[in-house]
Amino acid sequence: xxxxxxxxxxxxxxxxxxxxxxxxxxxxxxxxxxxxxxxxxxxxxxxxxxxxxxxxxxxxxxxxxxxxxxxxxxxxxxxxxxxxxxxxxxxxxxxxxxxxxxxxxxxxxxxxxxxxxxxxxxxxxxxxxxxxxxxxxxxxxxxxxxxxxxxxxxxxxxxxxxxxxxxxxxxxxxxxxxxxxxxxxxxxxxxxxxxxxxxxxxxxxxxx
Ligand code: DC
Numbered sequence: 001x002x003x004x005x006x007x008x009x010x011x012x013x014x015x016x017x018x019x020x021x022x023x024x025x026x027x028x029x030x031x032x033x034x035x036x037x038x039x040x041x042x043x044x045x046x047x048x049x050x051x052x053x054x055x056x057x058x059x060x061x062x063x064x065x066x067x068x069x070x071x072x073x074x075x076x077x078x079x080x081x082x083x084x085x086x087x088x089x090x091x092x093x094x095x096x097x098x099x100x101x102x103x104x105x106x107x108x109x110x111x112x113x114x115x116x117x118x119x120x121x122x123x124x125x126x127x128x129x130x131x132x133x134x135x136x137x138x139x140x141x142x143x144x145x146x147x148x149x150x151x152x153x154x155x156x157x158x159x160x161x162x163x164x165x166x167x168x169x170x171x172x173x174x175x176x177x178x179x180x181x182x183x184x185x186x187x188x189x190x191x192x193x194x195x196x197x198x199x200x201x202x203x204x205x206x207x208x
Contacts, residue, residue: 001107003202004115007129008175009078009163010136012186016129017111019195029101031112034094036072037062039080042089047079052087059093073153075144082163086170113167116178125205127198128177131187133160
């Protein structure tokens with residue numbers, strides 16, 4: 001069983017996907033981390049983040065195990081990941097890794113922006129997780145300040161709006177719900193309620 005979890009930044013999709021994977025005993029891939037690794041490798045090498053040929057070269061050769069997660073989670077890397085994610089060569093270069101992960105015996109849970117539309121269009125269940133920009137900014141603010149970043153909630157809200165516009169507006173695999181995805185608005189829900197709703201959706205899809 002493959003479960004696709006898509007949605008905008010800080011919508012709660014990562015937490016949900018991780019919990020779903022634990023519930024069903026499936027491996028989990030946070031595909032945003034792959035884009036964040038490419039961005040990290042670009043910045044570490046001193047490239048301008050908009051340098052598409054440099055990003056295309058990096059995506060073919062970067063070592064997935066070379067980046068501890070704490071180097072990938074910061075505010076700057078989220079923004080940079082969104083820039084490289086709009087480059088077709090980067091998306092193509094990351095496709096096989098994601099499909100290979102999804103193709104494991106027994107299946108997997110993947111979260112991202114284009115899992116239900118491009119990476120796994122045949123997924124058994126597709127969830128599109130949303131929340132208002134204000135709720136997402138509050139969540140991301142809590143996460144980043146908890147990690148010691150100095151930032152205001154207004155700045156985070158501006159980041160989120162800019163990232164939404166870029167991720168939804170790009171021509172290649174834009175952020176959007178697959179036609180057969182079920183929308184899950186987490187604005188007013190706690191994680192346990194979101195998980196319970198998601199399990200109901202998955203079970204109804206499995207039942208056919
Ligand atoms: O989910 P995240 O915030 O870690 O993702 C970082 C950026 O990576 C996001 O702004 C857009 C890009 N991304 C993407 O384009 N496709 C995916 N499947 C996952 C992430």
